[in-house]
Structure formats: C-alpha cells, structure tokens
Amino acid sequence: MTDRFMARAIQISIDNARTGRGGPFGAVIVRQGKIIAEAANSVVASNDPTAHAEILAIREACARLRQSQLRGCEIYSSCEPCPMCLGAIYWARPERVFYANMAEDAAKIGFDDSLIYGEISRSIGKRKIPMIQMMRDSAQEAFSIWAALPGKEAY
Numbered sequence: 001m002t003d004r005f006m007a008r009a010i011q012i013s014i015d016n017a018r019t020g021r022g023g024p025f026g027a028v029i030v031r032q033g034k035i036i037a038e039a040a041n042s043v044v045a046s047n048d049p050t051a052h053a054e055i056l057a058i059r060e061a062c063a064r065l066r067q068s069q070l071r072g073c074e075i076y077s078s079c080e081p082c083p084m085c086l087g088a089i090y091w092a093r094p095e096r097v098f099y100a101n102m103a104e105d106a107a108k109i110g111f112d113d114s115l116i117y118g119e120i121s122r123s124i125g126k127r128k129i130p131m132i133q134m135m136r137d138s139a140q141e142a143f144s145i146w147a148a149l150p151g152k153e154a155y
Helices: 002-019 053-065 083-092 103-108 114-121 136-148
Strands: 026-031 034-040 073-079 096-101
Touching (some): 002 026, 002 034, 002 073, 026 053, 053 073, 053 083, 083 114
Antiparallel strands (some): 026 073
16 A cells, blocks of 8 residues: 555656656655645745755645644655755654655765755854854743743644
C-alpha cells in the first residue's frame, strides 16, 4: 500500500524535473489510506525559497483538515527532507515520514544542505549570516500576553 504513495511522490518529482520550473522533488500526505495533499517543489516558479514540496503539501493538508497538525498522517517524500522541511515536519507532527532519495543523492546534483546543518550546530555568533539580537525587553510583551491568554491552542 505504501509503495503506491511513494510512487506518486516520485512521479511528481519526475514530472516537475521535466518542466525545469522547480526542483526534482515531490511530496504526498496520506491520512487513513487516502492522499489528502500533494505538491511539487515550486521554488523557481513562485520565486519563493520556502516552496519546497514538503512545505507546500503540509500547508495544503493542514488547510484541508482545518488544523495546524498532521497527527494520524504520513508524509511520502521523493527525497530525504532538507533542514527547513524537517523543521516543518516536526512542527506538523505526522506519524511517520517515508523518503526515497537520500540527502547525499541531492547533494550530487547541487542541492547540498550540509552548510545549513553545519550552521545550525554553530553558536549564533559564529554563523555565516550575522544574527543580531535586539529589543528583547520590548519583544517580551508579546510573550507575556501569550502566556497569560486563557484558552489558547498550544502547538
């Protein structure tokens, strides 16, 4: 059964690669044995660096389910998720993720995430893009309001 869903994610990636309008990546989200969302990478087509297949599929699935999490769902990705997609997957909380190509395979064709993984493990002051903390005292007000808010939906 799961082969069918992975085959669909792979076909989406192949079709997208042929267009040249996005990267060779596809993702499918399944709930109770049915596809509820699918997407292809559209970074180039949409001029959006966050338009990875997994991110777009997560957005679509959450909108269809009218919830911010994907409990009870599975994600099928044509490639091992990048750091950004991995973060989104953990926030979405699916039951499991299946993937086909490995990060090393993607790196061989120019999609190398090793820089990002390296940056994440560095202290803020040693990252290639300067990260400058400022106005923390002012920003704390939003956190105080949120902490005191009754009935908020935790995520």
